[in-house]
Amino acid sequence: MNDHFREVWADFDPEATSFINMSQLRSFLIALGEPLGFGKALRDNRNKQDELIAQLDLPTYREFSSYQYMDVLDALSFRLMVIDHIKKHASGEDLLEKKATQFSFGRHHEAQERPSGSGEAEMLIKE
Secondary structure, eight states, rough: OOOHHHHHHHHTTTOOOSSEGGHHHHHHHHHTTTSOOOOHHHHOOOOHHHHHHHOOOOOOOOOTEEEEEEHHHHHHHHHHHHHHHHHOOOOOHHHHHHHHHHHTOOOOEEEEEEEEETTTTEEEOOO
């Protein structure tokens, strides 16, 4: 899997700088394919693609214009690990809901909604 990631990354980073432009990430994830990138279900769903990219919560470099190789690989690997864990251990919605509430590692969190600058609400986690 890492070899495939490296080969596809090389297509988008031919000078081996370890960075790709932010504008290339969507195309990179499509070219990468499953399991780390976009599968068939996401290829034509731009909204879901945007949602997944936002969930990766990637740091940016070069004045907010680039993503770095290891950050992208780590985020995609972590996402895959979580999905795999849920699939292996979820035997029904009740168990999945129980796991989701335990995900806070025993801490009690309060979700608070506040409007963002774009007029949309974003969730903040307060301890």
